[in-house]
Amino acid sequence: MVTGTEVITARITDINGPWVSEQLAGLGIEVAHIIVVADRPDDLEHALRFLDAEGMDLIITSGGLGPTADDLTAEVVGRFAGREMKLDVEMEAKIAAILRRFAKTRAFKVDEAAVMDANRKQAMVPEGAEALDPVGTAPGLVVPFGDGPGRVVIVLPGPPRELQPMWPVALATDGVKAVLAQTTPLHGLTMRMFGVPESEIAKSLREIEDDDGVDVEAVEVTTCLRRGEIEIDVRWREETEAVAMAVRDGLQRRHRRETFSLDGQTIDDQVAKLLKGHRLGLAESCSGGLMAARITNVPGASDYFAGSAVTYSYEAKEELLGVPKELIEEFGAVSPQVAEAMAKGALERFDADVAVSITGIAGPGGGTQEKPVGYVCFNARLADGTVIARDPVIPGGRSDIRERSGLVAMHLLRILLSGDDADSPA
Template identity: 60%
Template structure:
């Protein structure tokens, strides 16, 4: 029988978007590693009734384990422990050893500070030593302890700051309460396949065929997501369904030999970084604001050398910094394949590189024409020893979408040229 878990992220600052939730995704990965099925992730503000409503709902849904994050501080809006105790029907009691441990931490934090009334500070923090009767205490990483409340469901109460939650989680898993709750766990495998140049709708028909044609397909949990212009296909399955997953990958490989670029989950950035090993590369960008150079630099590390990059929006900058012929811009326009090619070759020469990418386009808003609307982007890849590639696309979306997708397109064009080079 599958063990099911839920995560409750508390905090009005998270609910309103002032702080991004990092704990939910991190805990989701940890549960997958444990072989526990994550059924729900919920968010609520710092209100006792709302927190308890989440717990009631999840218990009614039959989850075996609930993990909460946040609401363990000393202030009045930190209500999680008291709410969990009430929900579990347990009295809140003062734990003496825990109180002493919190006092020790506070003395260390306040050492050397003049004019601080330690007893007043300790009185405020004594609340953190109040725990549900019978709970298993998780020693604080900051000043807030966590607790594990055994039961049906078992509830793990963790602090909100990720730097405190993450080390505390490993301790929580080792407790008797959590071990009992996850005793029936299974093993999950999760694999990721990535495609480029294929719409999600185009994949849907293939997955329908797989559903009727592959034995055991029902045991695969397949999710698809369009991310940065790439199609990400994530499949989770138990070991006995490995054959069905292999058949699915075979089908995708045979149906989409050009579009399928990653079978092991590797990102295009990592693939390009590996292909750039030992090379000296440069960039010339006019509509992507240096995003391509940043992505390449982040991944290349010491295996390749980013010699330099130019962000040249104005025609004058293209001429002076990259050596683009002004007559070329006048004849074809700044957003054109000839200018993109001249930008890439200019970066190649200016930085004494062996590989360069040029991007020029209209990200909008307020630009473009009937002939070249917003989203028109011209790309060029120049690799020493090969003819310079130039390509034009019309990319949908707002300014951010056009920039982000343009960098992804450039990555794939660069990958294609480097693969052709390595193939001789």
């Protein structure tokens, strides 16, 4: 149960629901409902009663633990569980210490009495509940509810930077341990593929069932198209481990060329590792800096990334990358020839030993019969002359084409640097 009017009105995007859901999956707990409710006590209580009636063993709430009057979650959960609110004196002292520290570092004057009063509210704990130490200023709670043992509400703060560190603390409480004792943990692996349609994976899974005689239904396989790549998640319990391995091997055998990760590593992780000891220069046009942004998103990228020349105009291509104007006039700015000259220019100007160029038509305007919107030329090369050149037509709208261009370039870098599959030296 995610609380907050700002979530329900779409002012902010909920990331707690999906994050908690992923944690639970790893613990072998199936999520039945995610409910987002506005900050109205009746709505909160009714949602809790609904989840109770649905037979949930575990309810997790996020948000509504602040010091102000519209932060109601703890109180509503207490009422729902039929437990009286009592002041936790020790917790009150902890919160007070945190607030004094904040007040000091912020160097502003605070009406201490008013603050302490408002924050006594945060130290009210339902009787019989376990309180979790604050990460920010709000403590979390683990509150038993319903008949019989092993049913609890975990009450967590809304800000993800507070909720996430509190999660392992909540799992270690007696209340939550009793819930976890009722399930067996799920194991999981994530495979990633590039360049294969989702429907092909469905077909392969049917073949693994029919031709290989593997009981695929005994494990959980989810396939998802994520930013241009296929992500396949296989989850299993101890007793079906052999089935999971057969599914993984069957998929890999059928899509050997397209499978680039068997251990969940992303293409960005892999390229970052492959670039160690190299020096990379980029030459970008239609990707408009997105490839550079992607490379530099990894901490420590400065060890191998020299830079990117983002060149939108002919003049910039000539001035920054030394692409002859005549070449652009003869073949067009979007052409394999200009992509090659850009990549060579990047090698030289950045004094790099590996370079990739991207030049294409992101649209919405600028397409022709011969070179439609989505036509993108890539040239990935090493200083020794090893090269991979591609010029696909990438489907989708402007932002798809821009983003996908960066993704294709990442995969070309991977292939180039891992020594698989490169075209013969030019």
